[in-house]
Amino acid sequence: xxxxxxxxxxxxxxxxxxxxxxxxxxxxxxxxxxxxxxxxxxxxxxxxxxxxxxxxxxxxxxxxxxxxxxxxxxxxxxxxxxxxxxxxxxxxxxxxxxxxxxxxxxxxxxxxxxxxxxxxxxxxxxxxxxxxxxxxxxxxxxxxxxxxxxxxxxxxxxxxxxxxxxxxxxxxxxxxxxxxxxxxxxxxxxxxxxxxxxxxxxxxxxxxxxxxxxxxxxxxxxxxxxxxxxxxxxxxxxxxxxxxxxxxxxxxxxxxxxxxxxxxxxxxxxxxxxxxxxxxxxxxxxxxxxxxxxxxxxxxxxxxxxxxxxxxxxxxxxxxxxxxxxxxxxxxxxxxxxxxxxxxxxxxxxxxxxxxxxxxxxxxxxxxxxxxxxxxxxxxxxxxxxxxxxxxxxxxxxxxxxxxxxxxxxxxxxxxxxxxxxxxxxxxxxxxxxxxxxxxxxxxxxxxxxxxxxxxxxxxx
Amino acid sequence: xxxxxxxxxxxxxxxxxxxxxxxxxxxxxxxxxxxxxxxxxxxxxxxxxxxxxxxxxxxxxxxxxxxxxxxxxxxxxxxxxxxxxxxxxxxxxxxxxxxxxxxxxxxxxxxxxxxxxxxxxxxxxxxxxxxxxxxxxxxxxxxxxxxxxxxxxxxxxxxxxxxxxxxxxxxxxxxxxxxxxxxxxxxxxxxxxxxxxxxxxxxxxxxxxxxxxxxxxxxxxxxxxxxxxxxxxxxxxxxxxxxxxxxxxxxxxxxxxxxxxxxxxxxxxxxxxxxxxxxxxxxxxxxxxxxxxxxxxxxxxxxxxxxxxxxxxxxxxxxxxxxxxxxxxxxxxxxx
Numbered sequence: 001x002x003x004x005x006x007x008x009x010x011x012x013x014x015x016x017x018x019x020x021x022x023x024x025x026x027x028x029x030x031x032x033x034x035x036x037x038x039x040x041x042x043x044x045x046x047x048x049x050x051x052x053x054x055x056x057x058x059x060x061x062x063x064x065x066x067x068x069x070x071x072x073x074x075x076x077x078x079x080x081x082x083x084x085x086x087x088x089x090x091x092x093x094x095x096x097x098x099x100x101x102x103x104x105x106x107x108x109x110x111x112x113x114x115x116x117x118x119x120x121x122x123x124x125x126x127x128x129x130x131x132x133x134x135x136x137x138x139x140x141x142x143x144x145x146x147x148x149x150x151x152x153x154x155x156x157x158x159x160x161x162x163x164x165x166x167x168x169x170x171x172x173x174x175x176x177x178x179x180x181x182x183x184x185x186x187x188x189x190x191x192x193x194x195x196x197x198x199x200x201x202x203x204x205x206x207x208x209x210x211x212x213x214x215x216x217x218x219x220x221x222x223x224x225x226x227x228x229x230x231x232x233x234x235x236x237x238x239x240x241x242x243x244x245x246x247x248x249x250x251x252x253x254x255x256x257x258x259x260x261x262x263x264x265x266x267x268x269x270x271x272x273x274x275x276x277x278x279x280x281x282x283x284x285x286x287x288x289x290x291x292x293x294x295x296x297x298x299x300x301x302x303x304x305x306x307x308x309x310x311x312x313x314x315x316x317x318x319x320x321x322x323x324x325x326x327x328x329x330x331x332x333x334x335x336x337x338x339x340x341x342x343x344x345x346x347x348x349x350x351x352x353x354x355x356x357x358x359x360x361x362x363x364x365x366x367x368x369x370x371x372x373x374x375x376x377x378x379x380x381x382x383x384x385x386x387x388x389x390x391x392x393x394x395x396x397x398x399x400x401x402x403x404x405x406x407x408x409x410x411x412x413x414x415x416x417x418x419x420x421x422x423x424x425x426x427x428x429x430x431x432x433x434x435x436x437x438x439x440x441x442x443x444x445x446x447x448x449x450x451x452x453x454x455x456x457x458x459x460x461x
Numbered sequence: 462x463x464x465x466x467x468x469x470x471x472x473x474x475x476x477x478x479x480x481x482x483x484x485x486x487x488x489x490x491x492x493x494x495x496x497x498x499x500x501x502x503x504x505x506x507x508x509x510x511x512x513x514x515x516x517x518x519x520x521x522x523x524x525x526x527x528x529x530x531x532x533x534x535x536x537x538x539x540x541x542x543x544x545x546x547x548x549x550x551x552x553x554x555x556x557x558x559x560x561x562x563x564x565x566x567x568x569x570x571x572x573x574x575x576x577x578x579x580x581x582x583x584x585x586x587x588x589x590x591x592x593x594x595x596x597x598x599x600x601x602x603x604x605x606x607x608x609x610x611x612x613x614x615x616x617x618x619x620x621x622x623x624x625x626x627x628x629x630x631x632x633x634x635x636x637x638x639x640x641x642x643x644x645x646x647x648x649x650x651x652x653x654x655x656x657x658x659x660x661x662x663x664x665x666x667x668x669x670x671x672x673x674x675x676x677x678x679x680x681x682x683x684x685x686x687x688x689x690x691x692x693x694x695x696x697x698x699x700x701x702x703x704x705x706x707x708x709x710x711x712x713x714x715x716x717x718x719x720x721x722x723x724x725x726x727x728x729x730x731x732x733x734x735x736x737x738x739x740x741x742x743x744x745x746x747x748x749x750x751x752x753x754x755x756x757x758x759x760x761x762x763x764x765x766x767x768x769x770x771x772x773x774x775x776x777x778x779x780x781x782x783x784x785x786x787x788x789x790x791x792x793x794x795x796x797x
Contacts, residue, residue, distance in 0.1 A: 055796055060568045066521055067564035071557045073528050076535060078550050081543025084535055089761040092536030096765045099525070099532045100772040107525045108776075108783050111518030115794050119786050164758055402547045412554040419558060423565060430572050 004401045006409040007079040010416060012383075014071055016376055017420045021065030023375050026140050026185065027192035028058050029133030031219070036129050040122065049212030050219075053438050054196075057431060059114055064427060066107070071416075079409070080390075082400030087163045087391055090156055090171060091146055098142035106135030137185070144184055148177035150391045151382070152245045163394065175245055179238040180382075186231040187378065189223060190335060191371025196220030197342075198368020199435050201361045204353065208439035214353045221346065224339035232332060236291075242382075243292055246392060247301040248314065249385035252321040254288050255281075256302045263288040263300035268326070271318040276304065316387040320380060328377035331370050338367055369428075468763065473756035475766060476537035477745070479773075480530055485734045487526035489631070489727050494520045496632020498563055498589025499625060500651055501582060508644050509582060513567065515639040515791035520567065522780060524560065537762055538755040541745040548607045552595040559591025571794075590625065597624030597662075604670055606747040619665060626658020631730070634722035637711060639791045645719070649711045652722055656708070659726070660701055663733050667694070670740050674748055677740045690739070697732050700725050 032054060039047035073095075076084060084091065112120060112128040120128070155170030156163045165171060197220030203213045243250045251257075255266045255278045265287020269278040289298040306315035342364070345355045390397040494516040504512060535542045546553060566585035570578050601617030602609075633655055636648035671678035681690060707721050743751045756762065 052796060056572060059796075060572055063521070063564050063568045066524065067561040070524065070528055070560055070564075073531055073535070074546065074553055074557055077531070077542045077546030078553055081539075081547060084539035084542055088536065088539035089758045092539065092757060093761050093765045093768075096532055096536045097768055099529050100768060100776065103525045103528060104522065104776040104780070107522040108779050110521055111783050112786055114796060115518045116786055117796065162758075165761055165764070168764060402543070402550075404547055404550050408550055412551070415554070415558060419561060423561070426565075426569060426573065430569065433574055434572060 001406065001410070003404060003406045003409055004398055006406055006413055007401050007404075008397065010409060010413045011072075011075055011079055013413070013417055013420060014068060014075060016379070017424070018065065018068035018072055019375060019379060020372050020424075021061045021068065022136065022140065023188045023191045023371065024061040024195065025058060025065055026136045026188040028054065028061065028195075029129070029136050031192055031196070031223075032058060033126070033129045033133050034219075036126055040126065044211075046211035046215045049210060050216045053212065053434070054216070055114065056434055057195075057199075059110075060427065060430065062106075062110060064423065068420075079402050079404070080400045081402050082395065083390060086161060086395045086400065087156075090149060090153075090163050090165055093165075093168075094142055094146040094149070094171075098139055098146075102135045102139035102142060106132050106139065109135070140184060140188070141181060144181045145172050145174070145177055148180045149174045151180075151242075151386055152176040153391055153394055158394070163391075176238075176241050179234070179241045182234050183231070183238045183378070186227055186234055187371065187375045189227045190231060191375060193220045193224035193227060193339075194335065194364075194371050195368050197224060197339075197364050198366070199431060201364035202368075202432065203435050203439050205358070205361055205365070206436065206439050217353055218346070221339055221342045224335060225343045228332065228336045228339055232336070235332070240292065242385075243301075246385065248303065248306045249316060249321065249382070250292065251301050251303045251306070252316050252318045252385055253325040253381060254292075254300065255318065255322045256288060256300055257304050259299065259302040259305050261289060261297040261299050262286050263292075263298075263302075265291060269322075271322050273313075273318055314388070316385045321385045324377045324380035324384065328374050328381060331374040331377065334367070335370055335374070338363060468759040469753070469756075472759050472762045472766065473537070473752040476533060476756070476762060477742075477752045479769065480533040480537065481734070481738055483526050483530035483533060485731065487523070487530055488734070489730050490519070490523035490526060492628045492730070493631045493635040493723070494523055495563075495589050495593050496628035496630065497636065498585055498632075499593055499629040500632055500636075501586040501589070503651065504644070504647070508647070510793065511640060511644055511791060512636065513570070514794045515636060517567065517794045518783065518787045520564075522783065524564070536765060537757055538745050538752065539757055541750055541752075541755040544746050544750065545603075545607065549599050549602060552598050552602070556592050556595035556599070559588045559593075559595065562588030563592065564588070593625040593628045594621045597621035600624060600666075603747065604666060605673060606749070616665075616669060620662065623658050623662030623665060626655050627662045628658075630655035630659050631723070631726045634726050638719050638723045641712075641716065641790050645712050649708055653705075653708050656701070656704065659729060663697060663729075666733070666737065670737070674740075676748065680740060693732055693736055697729060700729050700732075704729075 032051060035047050035051040035054065038044070039051060109128040109131040113125065113132050116128065117125055149171055152175040153163075154174040155165060155167035157166050158164075196216050200213050200217035200220060204217060239250065239253075254263070255269055255271045256263055257276055257278070262285070264283035264285050266278060266281055266283045269281035269283070271278045286296040288300050289296055292298060292300055303315050303318060306313070308314055338360075342356060342360060345357065345360065346352055348355055386392060388396050388398065390400050497512050497516050501509060501512070531542075534545070562584045566581045566588060570581035570585065573581060598617045598621040601620030602613065604620070605613035605616055630652055633648045633651035637645055637652065640648060671681055680686060704722055704725050707718060707725070711718060711722070713719070741747060743753065745752045745755050
């Protein structure tokens with residue numbers, strides 16, 4: 001294998017590992033703030049239990065996100081020097097703002113949020129929780145601005161192969177940014193919703209009947225049930241936006257080879273780039289035309305339009321995009337089914353968690369990682385779907401790669417992969433260990449200074 | 462935009478200063494918490510918990526200075542970023558793996574089942590060692606102009622050891638400040654055992670830099686520069702002597718002067734840093750690429766600088782807040 005594919009694998013492995021943790025911390029920060037405010041407002045200790053358990057998950061996830069994020073910031077230089085040399089004038093300021101407005105904020109206030117409970121007044125602790133949540137969201141904002149710009153670049157001009165910014169407003173609010181940001185934030189919300197649900201269901205199943213578990217399970221189910229339809233809607237809008245700006249990606253997602261009207265929606269199949277056809281196809285007539293063009297005879301772009309006259313392929317590799325997209329959609333459907341079924345059971349006779357049948361609770365446990373699967377599949381769809389471009393229409397991936405010997409990339413890749421595998425196993429293991437430990441009953445920590453805090457909140461209002 | 466003259470002149474300088482400042486803050490701040498990791502095998506179980514407690518609320522923000530430094534290199538000097546990082550591909554990978562190991566160990570050692578704790582403590586130590594050694598190695602390679610020969614490798618191996626010991630020294634002085642009792646006495650012993658790393662490290666860099674580059678030699682050993690620069694080595698030597706005297710008397714009965722070794726070490730690091738900055742200016746890749754040649758477009762630098770002027774004081778402000786909240790002797794870390 002050559003340096004290019006090895007570097008892509010290395011960066012892909014790194015960024016896949018990385019995104020698992022911000023996906024949790026972005027939304028979990030806000031959920032923790034919610035627990036914190038409910039505690040301050042009601043004084044009910046179940047919110048303290050919920051906070052105390054989930055802040056541990058947050059701390060662990062945050063550390064995993066930080067260390068894998070540092071790795072990425074270096075790999076821009078070690079593996080992709082061409083990226084910054086060519087579009088550094090755009091990417092640079094966006095990354096700099098991410099570090100300055102987000103990283104320091106979250107890192108500094110995380111210390112106070114985690115360990116400062118008894119050292120600072122209640123309002124400062126709540127404020128720190130808010131600033132950490134705000135910081136993670138700011139970080140998501142800046143990085144999605146940059147990522148979106150790589151898909152739909154705007155507000156720049158090229159001089160001697162180097163991009164120069166002409167309009168920062170256009171760069172930040174580039175055509176795909178709002179869609180991608182909303183899609184990702186909702187993905188984060190869903191990931192946390194199903195993680196809350198899954199781990200709480202696990203605790204319930206092994207005998208934890210505490211109010212804290214009931215509260216988190218309910219919170220998780222409700223967040224999931226509310227966000228999943230919004231996500232499906234947001235995904236649809238995002239898809240239409242992609243159709244407008246990156247039709248070749250949509251063609252690969254749909255597995256559609258020839259441009260034309262009445263294009264069927266391929267539910268399953270195996271795309272073959274050699275024969276340029278899809279085998280074992282199961283499809284709904286006119287489906288793709290209906291979804292993408294909202295009319296049965298709408299013209300949908302096909303992959304064969306993206307072959308240059310000299311035969312070079314200018315569309316992404318079809319199979320990975322095609323399958324990732326289906327995995328994402330299928331996971332989303334499973335989320336919809338699970339969360340709405342749960343809501344129906346909980347609402348029936350107002351029985352709450354008690355009304356959930358055991359098989360449903362068991363189904364929730366593996367679904368704890370459904371957010372991860374959908375998020376990764378979604379990112380693979382959009383990122384592989386941008387190939388062969390690194391920055392659409394501006395810079396190819398091949399032109400950006402470092403001139404580093406392949407064995408060097410291969411050897412570090414193996415080390416990274418083994419460490420990531422070990423850490424992932426340790427992480428999931430520790431989550432369930434913490435859940436089990438919480439169920440068995442931890443030595444109860446000192447209770448929160450609720451009364452004092454409630455007063456502070458009232459005074460602040 | 463032309464307020465201070467041609468931005469193509471002062472913008473690269475401003476960003477080189479910012480980057481230098483970030484690296485300096487990083488070396489001091491992450492230096493002490495890396496050093497605490499390097500000292501881990503010398504401590505017993507309870508002491509390890511106390512040592513972690515002294516750095517727990519800070520390590521994450523400390524490492525962010527590295528991200529800022531590398532970010533500025535990436536943003537302001539993209540060509541230098543590529544050249545330096547591809548030349549240092551392997552040591553960077555070693556450092557990153559080290560940072561991953563130690564970063565996650567902070568969390569895992571207290572959250573994983575108790576019988577795994579020893580293993581995570583070991584991972585914390587190994588990660589701290591990998592990070593410190595690779596940073597020292599990169600420092601050596603940088604001074605040697607990023608060229609790979611038997612001599613530069615040997616020199617970089619030496620700086621790797623010196624920097625690691627120097628980190629353990631600043632880590633030990635931090636522990637003198639943040640702990641009490643038996644652990645504090647131990648920290649004083651560790652400091653005495655580690656001070657040679659600082660001395661030899663500063664010495665090696667001071668001797669090697671002018672020998673490797675005629676340009677640096679001329680910058681230091683010509684009149685009147687030589688006399689103007691004399692205070693730098695003299696002050697460093699005086700600080701080392703003061704440090705040694707203080708370490709012989711510490712810990713004091715009323716814990717006075719516990720702050721001194723850490724503060725003096727910071728000054729020592731700052732002096733060493735200024736010496737290096739003076740040697741290498743205006744080059745960012747030694748004797749190959751200047752900050753002016755490597756700088757990004759002024760428009761882009763300007764947009765970052767505006768933000769920096771607002772945000773950096775805020776960052777410094779809330780960093781100070783965090784150090785104030787967790788001032789005094791380290792107590793057991795708890796989420797309550």
